[in-house]
Amino acid sequence: xxxxxxxxxxxxxxxxxxxxxxxxxxxxxxxxxxxxxxxxxxxxxxxxxxxxxxxxxxxxxxxxxxxxxxxxxxxxxxxxxxxxxxxxxxxxxxxxxxxxxxxxxxxxxxxxxxxxxxxxxxxxxxxxxxxxxxxxxxxxxxxxxx
Amino acid sequence: xxxxxxxxxxxxxxxxxxxxxxxxxxxxxxxxxxxxxxxxxxxxxxxxxxxxxxxxxxxxxxxxxxxxxxxxxxxxxxxxxxxxxxxxxxxxxxxxxxxxxxxxxxxxxxxxxxxxxxxxxxxxxxxxxxxxxxxxxxxxxxxxxxxxxxxxxxxxxxxxxxxxxxxxxxxxxxxxxxxxxxxxxxxxxxxxxxxxxxxxxx
Numbered sequence: 001x002x003x004x005x006x007x008x009x010x011x012x013x014x015x016x017x018x019x020x021x022x023x024x025x026x027x028x029x030x031x032x033x034x035x036x037x038x039x040x041x042x043x044x045x046x047x048x049x050x051x052x053x054x055x056x057x058x059x060x061x062x063x064x065x066x067x068x069x070x071x072x073x074x075x076x077x078x079x080x081x082x083x084x085x086x087x088x089x090x091x092x093x094x095x096x097x098x099x100x101x102x103x104x105x106x107x108x109x110x111x112x113x114x115x116x117x118x119x120x121x122x123x124x125x126x127x128x129x130x131x132x133x134x135x136x137x138x139x140x141x142x143x144x145x146x
Numbered sequence: 147x148x149x150x151x152x153x154x155x156x157x158x159x160x161x162x163x164x165x166x167x168x169x170x171x172x173x174x175x176x177x178x179x180x181x182x183x184x185x186x187x188x189x190x191x192x193x194x195x196x197x198x199x200x201x202x203x204x205x206x207x208x209x210x211x212x213x214x215x216x217x218x219x220x221x222x223x224x225x226x227x228x229x230x231x232x233x234x235x236x237x238x239x240x241x242x243x244x245x246x247x248x249x250x251x252x253x254x255x256x257x258x259x260x261x262x263x264x265x266x267x268x269x270x271x272x273x274x275x276x277x278x279x280x281x282x283x284x285x286x287x288x289x290x291x292x293x294x295x296x297x298x299x300x301x302x303x304x305x306x307x308x309x310x311x312x313x314x315x316x317x318x319x320x321x322x323x324x325x326x327x328x329x330x331x332x333x334x335x336x337x338x339x340x341x342x343x344x345x346x347x348x
Contacts, residue, residue: 042242042316042319044238046235046238046239046323047238047239047241052211052212052213052214052239053232054182054213054232054236054239056235
């Protein structure tokens with residue numbers, strides 16, 4: 001071992017880390033430089049279009065999804081988690097002590113409470129209301145007359 | 147590089163090449179076709195990519211579902227006038243350098259539908275075709291031959307910036323995607339790309 005690593009035992013580690021990072025970065029940098037040198041990048045509106053299926057990009061793509069959707073995700077969890085726990089519980093149900101049964105009932109009660117709350121608020125009804133923020137198509141639909 | 151010197155070095159066990167040849171070798175042997183089929187020729191194209199004909203021998207088996215990742219467009223089948231704008235748009239979305247193989251009678255000329263009203267009479271009216279394959283449909287061997295022909299064509303390519311090549315690429319990139327008019331596609335052809343010999347009728 002030379003004097004450098006004796007003075008600082010972490011020097012070897014630093015060399016390793018540097019090599020590891022460079023092994024990852026070098027191909028990327030080389031590819032970048034070569035692309036700049038040999039590539040023939042000619043971006044335009046068609047090439048940068050969002051759709052890749054050949055059809056013309058019709059509407060604005062960066063519209064926000066309805067935030068109300070999160071409530072369906074949560075209600076799904078109520079059923080999902082319940083099933084996840086009830087299946088193993090059902091298989092050992094007869095041998096469970098009374099305390100465990102009470103614990104399970106409390107757990108189910110908490111989940112049911114959420115479901116009842118959602119039901120009472122009418123959230124289980126799928127309401128399709130077009131969002132106020134939905135943007136109008138930026139590009140006019142072309143009339144296909146063939 | 148002098149061929150004689152290259153040969154002498156090769157005898158001494160030293161392999162030499164140019165960056166140009168290296169690039170063309172890489173490009174020609176890793177063609178990524180765009181995955182789309184238009185008609186019955188596509189079935190032959192699929193057969194070509196399967197084990198019996200094994201397109202992978204030529205490095206061209208990686209069919210890409212996105213034009214961003216493809217550099218070879220195999221126009222396999224009848225291009226209807228309804229479909230033509232989509233095909234042209236896909237071609238324009240592919241990154242350069244890109245190559246086109248027009249496969250089958252329909253793609254090169256309209257084929258049996260040439261007299262019809264709704265079929266494009268050759269995709270080379272809108273996009274620059276490198277290799278034409280006749281046949282209805284061409285056998286997989288014909289497509290393999292086209293790939294090999296294209297590889298030979300790529301081998302002739304040069305990396306050096308060439309004014310004429312640049313201008314031609316810009317001219318082709320500037321051509322619009324055809325639109326549906328009342329009777330035909332507008333424009334019906336790109337004059338830059340399609341200028342056939344005039345037919346003299348006697």
